[in-house]
Amino acid sequence: MPKLSYAKALNRALTDEMERDPDVFVLGEDIRFALNNVTTGLLDRFPDRVLETPLSEQGFTNFATGAAMGGKRPVVEYQIPFLLLLVLEQIANQANKFRLMSGGQVKVPVTYLLPGTGWRPGWGAQHSDQPYGVFAHLGVKTVIPATPTDAYGLFLSAIRDDDPVVVFCPMPALALREDVSYVDLAPIPLGVGRVCRPGDDVTVLAVGHLVHDAVAVADELAGEVSVEVFDPRSLHPFDWAGLAASVERTGRLVVFDDGNRFCGVGAEVLATAAEEMRLAAAPKRVTRPDAAVVVGCAPELDLAVQPSRAQLVAAIQAVVKS
Amino acid sequence: MPKLSYAKALNRALTDEMERDPDVFVLGEDIRFALNNVTTGLLDRFPDRVLETPLSEQGFTNFATGAAMGGKRPVVEYQIPFLLLLVLEQIANQANKFRLMSGGQVKVPVTYLLPGTGWRPGWGAQHSDQPYGVFAHLGVKTVIPATPTDAYGLFLSAIRDDDPVVVFCPMPALALREDVSYVDLAPIPLGVGRVCRPGDDVTVLAVGHLVHDAVAVADELAGEVSVEVFDPRSLHPFDWAGLAASVERTGRLVVFDDGNRFCGVGAEVLATAAEEMRLAAAPKRVTRPDAAVVVGCAPELDLAVQPSRAQLVAAIQAVVKS
Amino acid sequence: MSARPAAAAFYGTIRLIRRFEERCVDLVRSGDIGSGIHPCVGQEGVAAGVCAALRPDDALLSNHRGHGHFLARGSDPGRFLAELTGRVGGVDRGRAGSFHPSDLSAGIWGASGTVGHGAAIATGLGWALARDGDRVAVSVFGDGAVSQGALLESFNLASLWRVPVVFVCENNGYATTLPAPAGIAGSVAGRAAAFGIPASTVDGQDPEVVYDAMAAAVDRARGGDGPSLVEFTTYRYEGHHTFERRMRLAYREEAEVARWRERDPLAIQAARVPPPVREAIDAEIEEVLDAAVRFALESPRPDPADAADHLYATPVRIRGSLFAPLGAAAVPDGAGPQFRWGFSHA
């Protein structure tokens, strides 16, 4: 079976979908030369569906909204996480509201792809954000695939979805490889999570690249405690039923999330659990701190504000003990 | 004692501070004519410290960053909540990071004032957002005064603070009036909440204008249940100790928040409570729904997605019963 | 280029818009139009001339001062008014109101409340439509919009990619209270020209002059020669928004308003139509508007249970219960009528 990398999975999903649906096109910066490895080969195959843009993120995000209303399915690639903050208004206040404001007359099927969210070692404080929680808070459909298979399947579903969808691809996941047979690649519906590793004593909900760390920690602790790892895969919609089923069995919950703590995804999961689920022990979050800004250019400082495996181990042990 | 309106309190704070500190200046749209009643009288008194801007929110937000680095204390007024999403990148990724990135060489004391956050009846889906949670999540200092006295004191502290601070003034609060003697007006430190109404059975943490509704509900339920209303006043920093002290006594918690539910302030409060506080019953949130977009022009629909007193009553009763 | 419509047609459009806006002001006063409106009275010549130059399948993106565009493109006055009054019979089922409406049946694809941002949306729309035919997109915005960076970005994209889009600037001299010269260094047309976009400045008070300039720009776009900008000089006789009726804002001289009233598009066009024809048109318009008001006010108000409808095209489950009874809403006492409909700025 071939080894499929995460980046290659994104490329393949986009290629397959452009092949299948002539309305799909891609726009962004330096995509002719596929700097992020997502658009490799597309210019040759679909010369008039690869739009190389100047540095006008707000302009081309709005452009995508208009093209989508006009019947196309734009995929917009962004080079850096902060660029999604730069176009937040265009996505959350415009693209995501036109359907409502038109009383259902239009649809706006745009996919926003960020191949590289989170810490970029060396690149500084302005290049290391994890803003997925912001989009989910504002009601924009948001997915964050952890594996190559999921990257393929969720990206495909995002493109086919009739609403705006943001696809966050964690920087550390891009180089991951997986044994996959191409024929097994398929769309994965939004809002369906996955138990990555079954366990009985505690549920660890992990987001994005941290899924792999959670599994590693679970394996490491296997003799001591039986950890179930749950990957929600999409944040909005969120697979609450899937999480509830897991917690129902384990009775304990830890969230492992690279977003900021205050009002982050970890907060939402703990809040919902507190409201609706029966827990045998107080749940815990392992996240970036409140208000965290990752310095981004001194690994010592950067890692200090990102959630770590050691923190997860400590949290699991604390939750299981109490 | 004079009746001080919330809007007048903002005007007075700004006037007093411009009087006291010649580095303070104000910029924004239509501020010469004080459309929002905040800048009334300032042009006459400080003709060279009132900068009327064209519709260039990103430009003038960055301008304020530069002016602040150059030793001034800009107060930037925005006309509509979505404009804060339009300049989110300039605030959260630029103004709020320059101090860190300079290793402490510069400070960026900008105050961003939104006199009218939340639903604007009739104004449509693009004018009715409540985006305060986003700023707190990203680590920008965020305050939301509920009363005229707090509006004066928190706005003043925001202007004096050496970091960027966003001041959210809820639309429904702007017309509120309070009996205040001007001599009692004083700065209120960021991060210090307030027990607005003491009670024994349940703590209601209410945000912004909902503080008044919470007090009204508490009064209404007085015979039945003793409700303590806690107003955090500032979201980041947040008065966790104050909340903990209240919950310590009541053992029960309901959050009343006009933000969206998913990853909102309600989520953060419940999550922290679940982690750190001892609760006798599962806590509850009364918020806008997940992903809410307030239609904004049909009160029936608009009110349906905003938290209501009736929902708060139901939540309090449920929490107290269990 | 299509033939210029008869003078009476322009007259009828202008008169319809004028009277519609006047009816709206009544409905604002009665509380039926909750948002207030941004009246386009004085600017009707631009709407009439611009829209007459379009094919029905061309796409227009409007803005906050957009009632004229809708009526000039043939939106049903009853359904449009039902929208402004927040009724389910509205063109957007009551989800848009006056500030963000769209009516695809009349070729109006929306009105972004973010001033200036419709220009790039129209550019994307024009690009998409051009791939499947020869439809043209139009973006209408005011003089305030040309200081918005996102709009200037769209000039660049449209020019680079030769998109069939026409940028229409209704320069009415003010962005709310800000005089255009205080907001615009250089000029409106000069900004487009800097991006290689042909730009002209044209009298917006004469609908036939507007039509000619617009028809040329549309032909250019349809012929594959790319974008252009037409700046129409015009004036609003009313305040920025009906809230100005309650405020005294001294940002312009009465004499200036009076000068512009001498070039009222309604009078300019009336002079070209024989009085009996005009009278017949006027009478018909009153009937249409009477019926429209009736239709609007009889249309049911939305059901709160439907508040989450149309949020998504592919729906997802939304947690957090919708709250039905209107009376128990969380509105602080004492906030009163000012709160009810807002007193701030559009």
Next chain:
Amino acid sequence: MSARPAAAAFYGTIRLIRRFEERCVDLVRSGDIGSGIHPCVGQEGVAAGVCAALRPDDALLSNHRGHGHFLARGSDPGRFLAELTGRVGGVDRGRAGSFHPSDLSAGIWGASGTVGHGAAIATGLGWALARDGDRVAVSVFGDGAVSQGALLESFNLASLWRVPVVFVCENNGYATTLPAPAGIAGSVAGRAAAFGIPASTVDGQDPEVVYDAMAAAVDRARGGDGPSLVEFTTYRYEGHHTFERRMRLAYREEAEVARWRERDPLAIQAARVPPPVREAIDAEIEEVLDAAVRFALESPRPDPADAADHLYATPVRIRGSLFAPLGAAAVPDGAGPQFRWGFSHA
């Protein structure tokens, strides 16, 4: 206007920058500069000429390709290199790295990673400084930046308010892989001119020509006559970022690079300096750089416990414990060296 510096001074600056960048590439290879860098090799004449025209107390905002600006303004090479290598002895205590540095002691107030946005920050800074004296602000950006709406908004503000700011565009022909003509409809200078800003296009390879143009713009600003823009045509001999050394990006012809190498600013200026003087300068520079590298690599790495330092000027309590040990970080196995320093785009 201040007197133009001696030829040897320009030579020294250009040579220092050139050799500094070459040392940096070594340190990128050795892993000591974790970010990689955006080398300014080929563009040193602009940095040398622009910065020589400034008074020490003038304020400059730099960008991602900014090493030359720092050295030309007299930033200490050792402390600057310590910054690039993430050390506490760095000009920003290791909090900035190569992408976002500032050094107020050398009059460099920062480098926004958001391309183009420094222009409005510089405008605000210039406005503030002008209120208390006659200092001038400078914003340096590339050809890619002039398509960013926020930058165009700053042109409008600077022009309307006559701010003493000089916009310096280093047009090196490419924004990463995008040729300037494919990204810029119209021209760089034409965009500024559209806002009423005097703009010129000047040879950026000759530092003395650069100096003269810049000195005139600075004089204009200091004299109260408002902003201007100078576009310097230049070229980068290296890739956009050192990552290009690992990738084959065929966006430009080798012949084009060769053509521009014939106008190497180092050679142009060397020809004006007698060989013995040059040799003395060269030798001194090597000593300075040897010492700088030593200083940087001997400077301690930051303590993880300090990760939240400098977040705020008025500190607030941050919840969520900082995590100390580096080894146990949550980095998936197999992500390897590519992950370590990123392989995507600046």
